Amino acid sequence: MEIHIKEAAEKIGLPAHTLRYYEQEGLLPFIKRDENGNRIFNDSDLLWLELIVCLRKTDIPLSELRAIVELTKEGDSTALQRKEIFEKHKEKMMEKKRDLDDAFSKIESKIGYYDEIEKKYNKQKFNEN
Template sequence: MNFKPYTREKPDHGCDQRGVNSLGISIKEASEKLGLPAHTIRYYEKEGLLPFLQRDGHGNRIFGEKDLESISLMNCFRATGLPVATLKQMVDLTLQGDSTIPQRAAILRDYKMDLERQQQELDRAFAIVNMKLSKYDLLEQGQLAPQDRMGL
């Protein structure tokens, strides 16, 4: 295989890399290493999120370490709800070079604020669930007055 590795710097993102250390692997192997279905990886490519992905002489995708790191990062972002369109915007800006770093950082700062709002909503939901569970515990123990039994 004639795999040409990236010249980009390795991203520092802290997502689980699952021991990705080899170059030139198939989509099946990439799928197994990342714990993602192959169709998800193909979708990312179709959407333009893997612009540096190489192919062998038969047209088969060849995944290098940087590809797997990028896919892992994208999947990490997708798991938190970042839209594919925003990922595509980030990829397009990355392709334009370092002059777009402020724009990319602004996108992530905005998204971080969205995540913080979501976290606050989840924290409130957890508090309510915990309160209801405590109430159910009291009900099961027969320690709750009839007037306090309203609700779910």
């Protein structure tokens, strides 16, 4: 299936600007053009974009995605390097998860503390009447 930028943007859930920006930044070097010079996105473009979106949600830098693209262009000999980029990012993701767990328990105890204050405050207000 081949679609234009607006439809691709809707499917992927990004503004069309951002797709152009990604192309400009070297993340989408395979996008073809139609006879008017308009971008055409095919299935594999969309799959790659979905991966971009998924990894961007975990804050992978655009530079690493660009590096993957560059290495892919060079062929199978770069598979190890590409794997290393993803493994490095996987480490960061695991650290982020630990950070989330730490913060989670701290924020829970803060919420409990605010509950206490709130209860006391409301009781006091009640007794004022």
